[in-house]
Amino acid sequence: MAPPGKELPYAAKISLTTPAAEQSCLHNRWHPDNPSVTTIPLNTATKIECVDWTGGQIGNNDSADDILNVDLTRVHYLTGPFDIEGAEPGDLLVLDILDVQPLQDQLWGFTGIFDKGNGGDFLDDIYPKAAKAIWDFEGIYCSSRHIPGVKFPGLIHPGILGCAPSQEILETWNTREAELITACSHMDRVVALPPEPQSVHAGSASAEIKEKVGKEGARTIPGRPEHGGNCDIKNLSRGSKVYLPVHVKGAKFSVGDLHFSQGDGEISFCGAIEMAGVITISFSLVKGGMTSISKNPIFIPGAVEPQFGAGRYIYFEGFSVDEHGKQHYMDATVAYRQASLNAIEYLKRFGYDDYQCYLLLGCAPIQGHIAGIVDVPNACTTLGIPVDIFDFDIMPKADVDKKDMGVCAKTS
Amino acid sequence: MAPPGKELPYAAKISLTTPAAEQSCLHNRWHPDNPSVTTIPLNTATKIECVDWTGGQIGNNDSADDILNVDLTRVHYLTGPFDIEGAEPGDLLVLDILDVQPLQDQLWGFTGIFDKGNGGDFLDDIYPKAAKAIWDFEGIYCSSRHIPGVKFPGLIHPGILGCAPSQEILETWNTREAELITACSHMDRVVALPPEPQSVHAGSASAEIKEKVGKEGARTIPGRPEHGGNCDIKNLSRGSKVYLPVHVKGAKFSVGDLHFSQGDGEISFCGAIEMAGVITISFSLVKGGMTSISKNPIFIPGAVEPQFGAGRYIYFEGFSVDEHGKQHYMDATVAYRQASLNAIEYLKRFGYDDYQCYLLLGCAPIQGHIAGIVDVPNACTTLGIPVDIFDFDIMPKADVDKKDMGVCAKTS
C-alpha cells in the first residue's frame, strides 16, 4: 500500500457554528493595526478558509426575509490578515491562486437582491424589493430551485483580496470618500460608507486597538485602486496570478467574500453566489515591484475557464440613455444598466419573472463589456448571456414557449 | 477546365478617387428621407463597399497634421441606405455578417488621436495633441511602423450599422440630445452633436430633401439604443448575427466606419484601425420581431475569433477614483479611464511613449470589462492586453529592457 500523503497546510480554518464576530482569524475593516493571524511562508500552497460575506446571516430556505433584514454592519468578514514572509512596503505580493472551493459540508450558496431601504443595489429604483435564490453545488456545477432551467459551472473566485493599507493610505481613503459624501448630500442615497465603530471586528485585537480600528478602519465596501480589495472580478479564479501592492511590513494580506460564480458587474449588490469556502494560494514576492512593475493591482487570469464558444452568447446593447428616455453624457454605468434591463426583458419571455432574471444576471457568467466610450454623448456597453447555461433554447426566435418558472425566494 | 464561377453581387461600390461627398451611394446623416440606393433581396450574400470614416482625409504618411486639421463635418460617410426586400416597421432585420475585408488596392489603415481643440477624446485632458499610426495589412495581420514590436490579427468589423429612424424617433433623438446640450452648457466641452446643415450629404437626394436632412438629420456620432448605429462593438466580426429594429418601410439599412481592429472602448476617438473595405452580408427578417423578440439591437458574435488563451492577458484594474485622487460615485467611465492610464503606464516601461500606448489601446484587441458596479462608491473595471501581440515578452517582471521604439506620427 502506498503511504497516505499529507493534506496541504491551513493558514486559517473557520467555524460555521461560531458567530463570525467571535472568530479571531476574521476581521471586517481594513486597518494597518489589525493583528496578524499567522505568518505564511513563501512558495508554499496554503489553504485559507473563509465565511460567506454575511457571516452566516442568510439561510437555505425559501424566504427573503433574511436578506430584507440583513445587518449590514456585520458583513464582509475577511480571513486574515496574514503576514507574508519577507514582504515589505514597495513590494508586489504575487498570488498564485491554485484552487477555490466551497466548504465540503456546506454545498450551497445564495444570491440576493437587497431591499432599497437596506443596502439597495444597481437597479433598485426599478426592483426595490428584497429577493433571494439558493444555489446547490454539485461538483463544479450549480443549480437553483428558485431559478429553474439553469445550470452552469462556477468560475469560483474571491470577491475581496488585498493587503492592508498604510496609515497614510487609510487617511487618503477616508478623506476622499468623506468629500464625496459631503458633495452628494443632496442625493437620496448612500453614496459611500464612512468608518463605523458599530459591529467592528478586529480579530484578536486588544480593546484599545479595536476601538482605533472602529474609528478609522476603512469599510470593506468598495474596492480601492491602491490595494484592490473588494474588486469583484469574476475571472480571478483557479490558475490566476495576482500582483498586489504591499503597503505595510508583512503585507497583512486578507481574503474573503468567496463567490461560486458572478456575472460581470455583480449587478445585484449581493449578486454573486455567495458562499463559505476555502482558497488555496501560493505566495511569492517581487521586491520593489511597485516601482519596477506597477503601483496598482494587476492580474493574469487562469487558463482554466468555462469555454462556451464565442458564438454561444446573446449580447444586449446598452447606451447612456436611461429608461426614462433621458440622455446622459458618456456614462458607462447608465449604459450598463440599460444593457441589463434589455437582457432582463428578453429573459422574461421564457417565463421568468423580473427578480429571477435580475438574480441570474448577477451570478451567471455574464460578459459585460465597455464597447464604445468616445462617441458623444452615448457610451455603449454590451452584456452577453451564455446560451448553454439554459436547458432549453433561448436563441432569438419569434415563437417562444412560455414556461412555468416558479418564483425566487421573496419576503413574507 | 472548370468553368469560372461568378463573384458575389455588389449592392454598392465606392471610389477611392472621387470625393465622398460626390458619391451617390454614400450619406452622412441618419434620416428617413435619405433616398434608397437599391433594394437588396433576402437570403443573398451581398457585398457592400465602404469608405473609411473620414472619407479619405487621412494620408499614409508620418505626419499627424491631417488628424489635427480633420474636417469633422465631413466624416462618417455611410454606404446606403438600402431597402431590404419585404422589411416593414416592427420587424427585426437579421444580418449574417459573412465577411469583412479591407479593399485589396488599399491595404492600410490608421488610428488617430484627435487634438483636444478639434474633436478630442477619452483622455484628452492628459494627452491633448493629435497623433497617428499607420497600419499595414498583410493578410489577416496588421503592423505599424509607428508602433514597432506589435503584430496582431484583425477582428475586422463595421463600427456603424443600423436602419433609418422614423421621423418620430428622429425627433426623440434631437430633443433628448438638445436637452443634454442645454443642461451641460457650463461644461467646457462638446457633449453632443446637434443637426448640422454644413457638409451634409444625402446621397442622391434632391436639394429640397437634402436641406431637410441637413436641418433634422441625426449625426452619425453616437450610437443610439433605438437602432444601434455607431455602436463600435469590436466583436461584430465575421460570422456574427445581428438583429436590428426596423423603423421605416424597407428598413433603409446603412453601414460604414469599417475597422480592421478595435479595442473595447475605442479609447482614442478615432481609436480603431480605420479603413476602406467591403462587408458581405446576407439579410433576413423576423416579421414583427420588435414585439416578439426585442425592441433593441441584439447580436451573437461569430465563432471565428483570435484565441489568445485565457491566461495570455495582463489585466489592469480601474476604479472610480480619478488621476487627481478625486472620488467619483459609481462612475464606470472614470474607472475605465483609470484602467487605461494604468495600462499605458505599464507599457511605457518597454520604451513606448505615451501616445504610442494610447493609440495601441484604442486599436489592439483589448478586453474591457465592467467587473463590479455595486460596491459604493467605486465602480471597478478591468482592461486586458493580450501579451501575444508583442514580439517580446511583456509579462510582469522586475527587470525590463527598455527599447528604442521610435515615435508615432506627430504634428509638425
Add this chain to the structure above:
Amino acid sequence: MAPPGKELPYAAKISLTTPAAEQSCLHNRWHPDNPSVTTIPLNTATKIECVDWTGGQIGNNDSADDILNVDLTRVHYLTGPFDIEGAEPGDLLVLDILDVQPLQDQLWGFTGIFDKGNGGDFLDDIYPKAAKAIWDFEGIYCSSRHIPGVKFPGLIHPGILGCAPSQEILETWNTREAELITACSHMDRVVALPPEPQSVHAGSASAEIKEKVGKEGARTIPGRPEHGGNCDIKNLSRGSKVYLPVHVKGAKFSVGDLHFSQGDGEISFCGAIEMAGVITISFSLVKGGMTSISKNPIFIPGAVEPQFGAGRYIYFEGFSVDEHGKQHYMDATVAYRQASLNAIEYLKRFGYDDYQCYLLLGCAPIQGHIAGIVDVPNACTTLGIPVDIFDFDIMPKADVDKKDMGVCAKTS
C-alpha cells in the same frame, strides 16, 4: 448562523490502508456476475471513491523499482459495479460527470514507464527501462520534482468507465481476442490479455462466482467498442456528458483508473498521472437509446477546460515511416510514434533526458491528432505540446540554454 448543509452522498468509499483485493466495493474483471455494490438513484449527484489503478503498489519515492516489479495481475481495481435505478438492456446510461478530484489526504500521483519485460509500452523498443515521476497536486495544478520546469492544470478524468457486458458480449470479447493471440503467436510480445484466474477480485462474490469470474472475466485492459471501458480519453473531465450502452439489468456500472492528467495516446503504458480520487456523477437514462441513438459509447466534453490558446502549441508531425526508415502502409500508430519521437528529441534540447520527456508526453495535456489518413502510403499525425506548461520559453529558436534538469526516478 446558517445551518451547515450536508455533503453529497457516497455510493462507495475506499480505504488507502486496506489491500484493494480485500475491499468489497472493488473488482478487477468485467463480468455480468460481479455482485452489485449498491443501487444508485437517478438524477442524484453521487460520489464514488476509487483507488489508483495499481491498487497502491507504487510509492511516493525516488526509485522506479516498484514500477519495475509491479504485479500486473493486481491492477485496474474498479469501484463497483453499481446498479442504476431502472436501467435495462438496450438503454443508454447517461452520466453527467460533475467533478473529479484527488483524495484530499493523498495529494500526489505518479506516471510510470514499464520495463519492457514487465508490461512494456508504446516506445519500449527504444526506451526499455522502467522509470517514474511523482507529481504533487496543489489545487488544480501539478508539478514534479522528477521533471522540473513544468506545471499544469489537470484535466482530471476517469481512464475507465463502463457498464458490465452481457454473457454473450463477454464471449464475443474472449473469442476475438483469443483469435488475435493465436494469429500473432509469432510476435515477440504480449498482444492481448486473456482471462486470468490469478489475483482475480470479484468484490463480495461467493467463491463459486469468483471462480467463474476468474475463468471468464474480461481484463480491464483494453477498452472495447461495446461498452467503452478503458478508453483513456483525456477530455472526459468535469462537465462531460457520457452515453454508455447498457447490456445487463441494472447496468452494473463501474469506474476507476482516475487520471489527474493525460496526454492524447497516454503513450507510456502507465502514462497518465495515476491517482486515487473521487468522482461525482449524476446518472440518468435514455430508455431504448441503443436503438434510437447509438449502439456505441458517445460523449460530449465539458465546457471547462484549460485554454492555452490555439497559437500556444508546438506541433510535431509523424508519418508512417518508422525510425529505421522503413515504410509502413497507412499506419497511424507508427505515425504517432514518430510524432512522439520528434517531440522527445525537441524537448531534449532544453536539458531533459529521454525518459523525462517520455513521461511528460504521457501525462501533460498533449493534443494528438490524426491529420491525414488517405494519402498512400503515409498516415500523417500531429502531436501538439502546450508551451505554457513550461516556466521557460520552448518556442523554436536556434540558441537554447541547456539546463540541469535532474533525473526522473529510475531503477536501482
Add this chain to the structure above:
Amino acid sequence: MAPPGKELPYAAKISLTTPAAEQSCLHNRWHPDNPSVTTIPLNTATKIECVDWTGGQIGNNDSADDILNVDLTRVHYLTGPFDIEGAEPGDLLVLDILDVQPLQDQLWGFTGIFDKGNGGDFLDDIYPKAAKAIWDFEGIYCSSRHIPGVKFPGLIHPGILGCAPSQEILETWNTREAELITACSHMDRVVALPPEPQSVHAGSASAEIKEKVGKEGARTIPGRPEHGGNCDIKNLSRGSKVYLPVHVKGAKFSVGDLHFSQGDGEISFCGAIEMAGVITISFSLVKGGMTSISKNPIFIPGAVEPQFGAGRYIYFEGFSVDEHGKQHYMDATVAYRQASLNAIEYLKRFGYDDYQCYLLLGCAPIQGHIAGIVDVPNACTTLGIPVDIFDFDIMPKADVDKKDMGVCAKTS
C-alpha cells in the same frame, strides 16, 4: 482623397482557363531539378496563386461522373518551386501564413469520394462508389446544395507545402516506397505511387529535365517526414507559423492543394473542400535550424480559429475492432475507421444518406484524436463533430425528426 495603396506582390498567378499542364508556374512531381519560378525575398508578404488539386477536372454540377473518371496522373499541380533568398541546405525555412483565400472569381469548391476502382479511399470497401458535393463560399462560410442543413466557417489551409528533396532524399523515398510495393504485392490495392512519367509536368523545364523528373520525381501523394509535403493538416491556416527543412540551395519551395476546410483525417481521399485560391506568406530563415531546432517539419497554429466551445462537440469512439468484429492489434487506423463509421451511423438518423455523411466528415472541421494507444490490443480514437455547424439540433435525443435531405452528386 488618400492615395490608393498598392496590392501585395504576387510570386505567381495561375489561369483558370489554360490547362494546368501548360502553365509554367506549376509542376506535379517533387524533384530537385524542377526549375525555379522566381526568387522570393525574405520578410515580404507574398501572394501565391494555386489551382485546385485536380487542375480543374471537376465541375460545378450535380453529377459525380467527373470524380469517377478523374485522371489521377494529372492531379496535385503545385505552384512553384520558388527560390527563397539566402536559403541553404540545413536551414529551416520559416513560413508565416498570413492569409489563405479562394479566388474571388471562383467562389466554390468540391469534396469527392473516389470510386474504388479509380483512387479509392478510407472507407472504400463499404462505400465503393464515386460521389461529390459542391460547396459555395460566402465570405468565410460555406454551404452545399448537396448536403443541406450545414454551414460552417472555413479553416482555410494548404494541403501541400514543402521544400524540394535533395537527390539523395529523393532516392531514399523511391527506395523505401518501392520496397513497400514489393512487400504488399499480395494486397488487392494500390499501396504507394511510384514515379510515373505519364503526365509529368515540370514547369518550364527542358525536355531532358522533364524526362528525368518523370523517371525519378516523387509523387505528390503522400506527405513525407523529411519535408512535410502532402501533410493535410487542417490547422495550418491563417496565422500559422511553419518550420520546413531545406534540402537544396534556394529551398525550392512549393505549395498547393488548397482546402477551404478539412476534417481531421480527410477521410475521403478527396475529402477536403478542394479549391483554387491564393495564399499569402512571409518567409524567413533559421540558419542551420535543422541541427539546432528540428530535422522534421514543425508548426504553430494561428490564434484565429473557429471556437465552437469545448462542450459543443459530439464525440464518437473507435477501437481497433473492425466492422466485421475482427480484432486488430493496436491499429489506430482501424480505430479511426470505426469512429468514422459510428459518426456516419449517427448522422443518418437525421435523414442524410451514407455518402452525404461520408463527404461531410471529410470536409467539416472534425476533431480526430488518438485517445489511448497503449492498452493492448485496442487503440482508442475519438472523432468529434461540432454541433453548431448544423442548422438543427443534433444533440443526442431519443426522438429524431428525420428530414428529407436530398442527395449528393452521384454518378449517372
